[in-house]
Amino acid sequence: MSAKQMVAVLQDLGYPKASKLDPKGLEWMFENDTMLPFLEWFCNSVSSANVLPKEEVKQFHSFENTEEGILEGDQLEQALKNLKISQNEQVTEADLQHEIDQLSQSLERGRKRKQSLMQKRNKLSLHHTSMNHRQSKLSQIETKVKSQYKGRLEQNLTDNAKVNSSLEHLVETVGQLSEVYELPVQEKSKEAIPMFLSQLPLDDFYQKEEKFSQELSFFTRKKFFEGIADVAGSSEGSRYEILEINDPNLSLIRGGGQAINISQCKELSRIQKSFPAAKLKHIEAKVASVQAERRLETAEDILKLIQAGEFSKDCNSINERLSAADSSLQRVVRDLETLSRDEIPGLIQESMGAQVSHILTGDYNLKLARQDYFISNQDQVIRPLVQQRARNEFLTMAFELENRNHRDIHRLLVAVKQLLQNHLKGWQARMKMMEDPLLTSAKFKRSTIDSRDSFSKRLHQVLEVEDTQHLFLTYSSLEDGAGKLRHSYSASCNHADTVRGSQDELLEVLEQNMQSSEEMMYSGSSTTHGQPSMTPPQLQSTMTQLEGMLGRLEHTIKDTVRNLEQKKQTLKSDPLLYKERKLFIYFFTNPPCLRQLFEEMSSRLQAQKLQ
Secondary structure (H helix, E strand, O other): OOHHHHHHHHHHHOOOOOOOOOHHHHHHHHOOOOOHHHHHHHHHHOOHHHOOOHHHHHHHHHHHHOOOOOOOHHHHHHHHHHHHHHHHOOOOHHHHHHHHHHHHHHHHHHHHHHHHHHHHHHHHHHHHHHHHHHHHHHHHHHHHHHHHHHHHHHHHHHHHHHHHHHHHHHHHHHHHHHHHHOOOOOOOOOOOOOOOHHHOOOHHHHHHHHHHHHHHHHHHHHHHHHOHHHHHOHHHHHHHHHHOOOOOHHHHHOOOOHHHHHHHHHHHHHHHHHHHHHHHHHHHHHHHHHHHHHHHHHHHHHHHHHHHOOOOOOHHHHHHHHHHHHHHHHHHHHHHHHHHHHHHHHHHHHHHHHHHHHHHHHHHHHHHHHHHHHHHHHHHHHHHHHHHHHHHHHHHHHHHHHHHHHHHHHHHHHHHHHHHHHHHHHHHHHHHHHOOHHHOOOOOOOOEOOOOOHHHHHHHHHHOOOOOOOOOOEHHHHHHHHHHHHHHHHHHHHHHHHHHHHHHHHHHHHHHHHHHHHHHHHOOOOOOOOOOOOOOHHHHHHHHHHHHHHHHHHHHHHHHHHHHHHHHHHHHHOHHHHHHHHHHHHHHHOHHHHHHHHHHHHHHHHHHHHO
């Protein structure tokens, strides 16, 4: 379809000066989407066959000017039928009389219809008069509404100006805030100073703090770990083995815990147990040392006598002297045995308490010495630690305060964004609503529905109007559909009244049936004035028996559970019964295991008999 086809159609219809038309000058009509369906219909449907010539048009106008009128619609179709019948068949007098009777009846019906139409016309005239009266009253309301509209419009302009000024102020504020939050580029502008603490580099601060911590740790280790050895007595470490002077961190820095106390108690009990044997060995070693010294002294005296030539060479005197020495040695050995058997153990036991008090006294003296050492030196460590903690806490507090302000600003910006988005959505919704063709004032009244009028098209679809005779949807067809809907509504109301009456009859029948059913149910029953017995007697007796059986079964189960618990308690209290039960289980479930147990028991009995 193109402009050439349209020019050809116009030439076929005999349009004046159609041959002088240029198809290129008519191309603009086919570029408009709203006119394209009409042009397509015009080019495909209109031809010389469905266009009247001038003579027929003049004759039609002459018929219109006469008083007889022109047949249209159903009357024209009926006339054409009668004309075809009169042309094809010969009409008799009876047929004509019958037709006259029918026409007289239709005339009578037409008169009645005319009378009803006149009555409707009178009613409509009254309605028109009332509507004119209401319209006369609406002029005052219209004036008032116009004044209100003018006031609302002025208020809207004032509010719009305020909103615009507020938005400009908001944009300016947000712009200033964004400039504040922009990080300075150090490479381009070295003199630029960051606006926030979070933008400052903290590498130097962290390095200095790390160096300070290392120096403080070195000072603490030197004062409290290396210097504690002098206080604990590193030159005499054997005297302080129970106090663990090599690891003072256990008992001095963290404090003596329960594990350290238990270990010290165990060590003290070990020393108490080993003290008698060690003391006895010490005494024996002393005795052996004294004996060796005395023997050495005696040998030296004899050697001196031999060297001086004063030693007796008589064998008898030597034997006498040797026997005297043996007798004195035996007396000393007997005395030593008596001491080691009777007096020395008691003395060792008595000195054990003194030894324990001596150890504990040394322990407490060492702890007091360490405590004095720590108290005298802890201020030198506490003061730098407090300063370091104060620096860190101050920096953390500054960061937290700045972070809280950042969060507040973020919340405000998010709220502003959400508010602007809501205003934008509302504005878009209002603009979409204002784009509706029904809200725009038309320059002239249209008989067809605009293709952009989605509401009227949807209403046309809802009313299910079948408009097949026209290319476009018309308001008249919409009115016809509304009339049909009103007619169907009245018919539905009438049908609903009819159905409601039939439902009332059905309800009466249902109530009668209910009364008869109640009479049949309560007749001859002892529950006439109460709840009816809905259960048959046989089923009721069976349910009663079943409830009794369930009660007895529950009682039996409880007795069984109670008996089982008693047997369990008995088995727990008597191990022989428990073993007997296990043997019975093996007897019924595992005979080889039972046989093996009996063989083991018999072998044990035989072994006991042999012993």
